[in-house]
Amino acid sequence: MTLAFPNKKVLEQEYKDLSGLLSNIVDSVPMYLFVKDTGDGFRYVYSSPMMNQLYGQFLGDVVGKTDFELFPDPVVAQAFRDKDLEVVKTAKMQRFTEQMIDREGVLRFIDTMKMLVPREGKAPYLLGMSWDITHQQQIEEEQQENNKRLALSCQAGKIYPWIWDVINETAELSLVQNGEIIHTFIEHESFTEKIHPDEQQMYRDVVNAFARGETDSLRLSFRCRYFSDQYVWLEKIGEVYEYDKEGKPSKAIGILRDITADKQHEEDVRAKRLAEESDRMKSAFIANMSHEIRTPLNAIVGFSTLLAQAETEEEKQEYLQIIQSSNEFLLQLIGDILDISKIESGKLEFIHTTFRLNEIFAPQERAFSLRAEPGVEVVFESDGDDYYIVSEKTRLTQVLTNFLSNAVKFTTSGSIRFGYKLTDTGIYAYVTDTGTGITKEHLSTVFDRFVKLDMFKQGTGLGLSICKTIISILKGDIGVESEEGKGSTFWFTIPCSPVKVS
Known part of the structure; x- marks a missing residue:
């Protein structure tokens, strides 16, 4: 039996086709791919087309050069060389974020992986793969900035954002510590137990109705000592943002807001209004008392004079009855005034x-x-x-x-x-x-x-x-x-x- 082997030309063509395919794949992949010779001063022996976009004056002429020849800033070139040496020293794959300025003067952030590719009888190649993460870095920086603003806003307003897993009865509560937002998970019941006994049943009724889907949103205020040993007034605001297959709430989102200062302000305003009303009523009372006291006194004085001049017994009795009635009313006035005074001083x-x-x-x-x-x-x-x-x-x-x-x-x-x-x-x-x-x-x-x-x-x-x-x-x-x-x-x-x- 004779084995048939492919002829040499067929193998060369297949190799050429495969090489072209791999080259097209590498050229099409949206990443920077390069190879350096660690035995020849870390000179580039290969760079993908995207690599050439990073260099201006050396566009299309990267192979055969080192980073010190490609980058005019020796500090940048030395930073790349230090990373290459670290890979050679450890013989392990390294991953790190690098910064560089492209040919248009734009600062770019590059996420790079470097590893050694061994060669028989020669120093290994250094294979590098990089991704441009500039846009991602900008998004992360914007997110960090927004988180910082949110943290400052929450801290200034004493606001605690929350996400409630209605089905599992747990909540993710966001707190501010050292100017940063941290997230903690709490059991729904552990929070409820910290609510003041006078408002606890009301809280359960409202929140349970919300969890059953009877309302799409909730807003209520109560006293709670979850965040400190002392009771503070909190306002809870939330709405459903996710439902299960049966149309029941599965997740809700909202905030807790410390409204103790608002409550104190309300009390101060109420106390001020009561004080103003009390002053108004006391002024009216004094004016009224002046009239009310003068009336029986005038009757007593006037009919006492007439009593002395009365000529008949019937006339005297009529005057005496008026005087007695005026005396009784005057005593009632004085008694009421004394009682109010005792009530005000707590001595009744x-x-x-x-x-x-x-x-x-x-x-x-x-x-x-x-x-x-x-x-x-x-x-x-x-x-x-x-x-x-x-x-x-x-x-x-x-x-x-x-x-x-x-x-x-x-x-x-x-x-x-x-x-x-x-x-x-x-x-x-x-x-x-x-x-x-x-x-x-x-x-x-x-x-x-x-x-x-x-x-x-x-x-x-x-x-x-x-x-x-x-x-x-x-x-x-x-x-x-x-x-x-x-x-x-x-x-x-x-x-x-x-x-x-x-």
Whole structure:
């Protein structure tokens, strides 16, 4: 059997074709490819067409030259030579970034790999492959600059960007440390546990609804001590930016913002407005007091003079009744002013004793029947039982009589009914009248200081405010239901343990 071998011409042609193919491939690859002879002063023995673009005066004439002949700047040439020597010394592939100025004077960044290619009986070749990463370097520098700006902005605004993996309940939180943004991963629940107990359930409700896809965005504020030992106010803003196959949120993005300073500013503004309103109301109060005090004093002085000149007993009794009424109103004015002063200074005294409820309710029926308009019925509604409680008898009497005084003042016909009922936690007391009632716009302010619903009626506008303070100190509630033209029901509740009188 005879083996057939390709003839020499066929082999030469195939070699030539393969060599041409490899040359075309190398020429087409978008990289700088070169070979240096380490045994001949690192002279170039090959350079790809792209290499020639780096050199101006030596365009197309790189082979046979060294870096010192190609680069006019000896510092650049020496830097390349140092890298070549390092590859020869270590006999390992090296990769590094080099800088050079091309023929148009543009600074370029080159990512280069160099390695040795052994040759039999001769010094090895040094094979180099480089990629122009100038554009990539510019992008990285721009990104670093943008990150720096973002870090400064986040630091100045106390902003923490986040990305929430809704499915795995983890979040990537960005923080600023030493002027740089760092990213940390946290468990959703570990953050939630740091929220103030008063806002924690609200936070869970809102965020869970967001995670279920019930809303596409969220915005809420709460107190949290995740970033420090002290609670600070944070605002969380976010929106869904990725959904799963079922249309449920899978990822969300947003920011946390420290709004403690904003909250403090709001409080300062609110306090300023309250102070301004308080000053305005105090000015109105002083003006009102001047009028209110002068009225009974003028009556007392005037009718005292007339009393001395009265000729009949009936006339004297009429003057005495006016003087007595003026005295009572003046005492009420002074009492209210003293109570407000004690409230402001925190010295309003409360002495708890044991007493029967009927002691403060029953006597008011006769007392206010005498003060009511003719035809107005004043009724203490009782089921016949009586109860012992432990509370502040004087202050509760003050609240009840204030309610009754207002009812008498604004009721000209019908009835005034008052009483109390037992509740699960204490007692509920009420005064219901068929008087003029209160407009809807005034219902929310009746317990504020210096508020008078009728400027033509006697009063300081302090009584109901004092009542509210008293009931608040007794840890109870106070309120009113009213309809204009049909009457009102003023009520209060206090916690206590009533014991039936046997």
